[in-house]
Amino acid sequence: MANSNCKTPNWWEQRFGPGMGEFLRHKTVPVTRHIIWYYLGGMTLFLFIIQVLTGILLLLYYRPTPNDAFESVQYIMTQVRFGWLIRSVHSWSANLMIFTAFAHMFSVYFLKAYRKPRELTWLSGMLLLFIVLGFGFSGYLLPWNTLSFFATKVGTEMAGSIPGIGKWLLVFLRGGQEVTGATLTRFFGFHVAVLPGLATLLLLIHLLLVQRLGMSVPPSVERAIAEGRTPQRSMPFFPNFLLRDAIGWYAALGVLGGLAAIFPWELGTKADPFAAAPAGIRPEWYFLFAFQSLKYLPAKILLLEGEFAGVLGFGLAALVWTLVPFLDRRAGSGAVSRFFTGLGVFVIGYIIVLSVLALR
């Protein structure tokens, strides 16, 4: 006799088995006083999806040549129905995504969520952050306006200051010695093919690791639970956490719409490669701290060119930051690691102070 409690499998389960449904029913999210930070990853993912969708729509009209790029964006902004909205949302969302990606990275850092066994989640996240910065750098040039043209010139010159591979890297990035149409085509290729491919792959790995290892509970909370000072609490991911996520996404959509309608993203003037660089040229806000730091460096540091020393310093700092899960052994064993917390505070302070100085 068949068991009367046995539930008939639904359409999905008939084809793919009970895996996904079971997974969603049993996936939980720890509830701690730090839960607000848990939404930043989902928010970054949401903004990335917005980027993909608006980017595809922009591709319908954008033409990546020096003669047409500026005019095609101008056409999108003025002639295409809701083109202004799509382009402004794409630009604002890009900036918000970089902000939330940084915020997500720092929240993971301070909550020590990178500690064992989530080292690979941190590594894939850091690589995603670098890719996001690459999206910002390559996308900035695409409207081919004066500011983006000269900012790209300065940015690629920095890469060219690296001894040995600098010249090769500069030519690789620019597609020649100067920023020209070849650079535009190349950056377009990076922006719409190379980087999205890499980002999708890394994103899948990152999400897979998050699902596989679950969300981290901060060491301080773990200790409190172990000592009985606080109960261990959690909530179902679906639908409780996801609905909360959705509230944040709706709010982000409202903010994006507001920014696009009230502060449409400026187009500027068309780039003129033969014109002098305008005064006060500077990169996007997320590169300001590095740009300002390089300005303070002397022409020579020991035997190295000042600019190269700066680029090398930032490269090493980024490498150390990426390898933090392997360096912070105290956090790995659940102990308090004040040094790395202090380092994080210093890095945030450094970024804020240098960025403010660059804006003055």
Added chain:
Amino acid sequence: MKYSMTFIAVMFFSLHSALAAPPKDTCITCHSALEGDLAKPAKLFEGDVHHQAGLSCADCHGGDPNDESMEAMSRVKGFRAAPKKNQTPDFCARCHSDAAYMHRFNPQMRVDQLSQYLTSIHGKRLKQGDSKVAACVDCHGVHNILPASDTRSTVYPANVAATCSHCHSDPAYMKAYKIPTDQAARYQKSVHAETLAQGDTSSPTCSTCHGNHGATPPGVSSVASVCGTCHVFFAQLFEKSPHQAAFAKLGLPGCVQCHSNHEIVRPTDAWVGSAPQSVCITCHAPGDKGYTAAQAMSADLAKLNSSLARAENVLDVAERAGMEVSGAKLELADANEALVKARVNIHTFDDSAVRKLTDSGVEIAAKSYQAGVAALRERDYRRKGLGIALIAIVLAISGLYLKIRQME
């Protein structure tokens, strides 16, 4: 062996020193050791353009620069003392009028300075024995002469007015000539002095209109030609205008009649018409044809100005609101160009020619204004759309919040 090597070394260095030593110039050596006015030429000559070109004192004054005795300055050695004022032009012209000689230094250099000078009022008076007038050294200096392209030169464009005013602004010095001495002061208020001070060395200074070596005041009949060398279109339009014949008949100078001569200030649209600032009413009276035409041109300019201001204003508001109006702004530049052309065509003194241009400008400005209004409408539409979208988003968020509360 040791002594032989020392001897060879001494000989080598002696020979080297003899070959490397500059040519002997006893003029500089002796005059540098003197005091007062006799030392001055030797000290000044160091920076002089002639010294830079490799010339020595003897190239102008003759004598023997190798002779260390006073014989160097004897007539036998061809010595020529400092020339008197009336001898100066010929003294300088010995080289400066010699094309074969001058082109060794600069193939582009003119050699007609003396012949020009002799046609000038300065040259003519000097010939008549007036030693107060300017000759070469009065403008160029002596022994410290710099090329005209050197910013320190007395004849560098930005310094010419000061050089001329050295004599021409001195009432006591100019008293005998019975000519005004306020030209430099008035010139300093002009648009020409303003642009020259801003670094535009093509801006006119005294010598641009009066000539340099052939300096002479332009006569009443030639003023339009002088101004027309730069202001070509204005001069051509004026020549075809009814004012050309009328001014000639009345003996009035062309451009200067309305624009003045030295104090040429930036003209405004208020100069045209019948308002108190107008220059037209200095000759025309109510009821005459010119007065009516002036009123019509003034009204047309005012109409285009107000159309432009209205369009610029609405486009600026739209631009500040983040709207993309660069295309409309570019079109408005054509209307501004029409205004410039209309202002130039004032010199036809034909109100219908001016109206044709102002009307085209007004039409373009009206289109730009409409583009600005459309941009502001679009801005309002976007904001209304945003409002509706935000209401929908707030409702969705409220629904989600209630659902979460219901579940938990």
